[in-house]
Amino acid sequence: QVQLVESGGGLVQAGGSLRLSCVASGRAFSKYVMGWFRQAPGKEREFVAAISRTGGNIYYVDSVKGRFTISRDNAKNTVYLQMNSLKPEDTAVYCCAAADTTATIVIARYEYDYWGQGTQVTVSS
Numbered sequence: 490q491v492q493l494v495e496s497g498g499g500l501v502q503a504g505g506s507l508r509l510s511c512v513a514s515g516r517a518f519s520k521y522v523m524g525w526f527r528q529a530p531g532k533e534r535e536f537v538a539a540i541s542r543t544g545g546n547i548y549y550v551d552s553v554k555g556r557f558t559i560s561r562d563n564a565k566n567t568v569y570l571q572m573n574s575l576k577p578e579d580t581a582v583y584c585c586a587a588a589d590t591t592a593t594i595v596i597a598r599y600e601y602d603y604w605g606q607g608t609q610v611t612v613s614s
Contacts, residue, residue, distance in 0.1 A: 491515040491603045493585050498608030501575055505612070509570040511585030511605055518566040519543075521603075522588040522595050525559060525570045527581035527610075536596045537583070538570060546594045553579075575612045582607040 497509040509525070524539040538549045538559040547559055558571040568585055586601035595601070 491587050493587060493603055493605035495583065495585055495605045495608040498583060498610045500611045500613065503575060503577055503612055503614050505575050506573045507575065507610060509583055509608060511568045513566045513587065519563040522590055523561055523568040524586045524601060525583060526586060526598065527583045529581040534598060539594050539596055540568065541594045548594055548596060577612045577614045579610060580612050581610060583610050
């Protein structure tokens with residue numbers, strides 16, 4: 490069992506930056522593939538980025554490539570999402586998730602076992 494708590498959301502103008510953090514409680518954080526998802530009002534939750542257990546493999550949805558960076562610090566049980574050049578369409582609740590899987594990296598929602606409550610990101614134009 491692992492519990493995930495996100496922080497770092499807020500209101501920012503278009504073109505600005507935010508850094509989200511997700512701290513995991515429990516043991517063996519390094520055994521989980523970690524991901525970030527987001528859900529905008531009236532839309533389904535969508536995949537944003539994922540990182541493998543060691544951080545050696547990373548995957549992004551096309552819409553955030555070149556602007557967002559996912560990273561992890563296994564010693565701190567934390568995964569990050571650095572978001573630069575934010576756009577109004579990035580406005581959403583951002584959640585981190587953990588997958589207990591043998592795969593190197595996963596992007597499908599159903600493959601993730603644990604979810605945080607989310608943090609609101611609002612980008613004004």
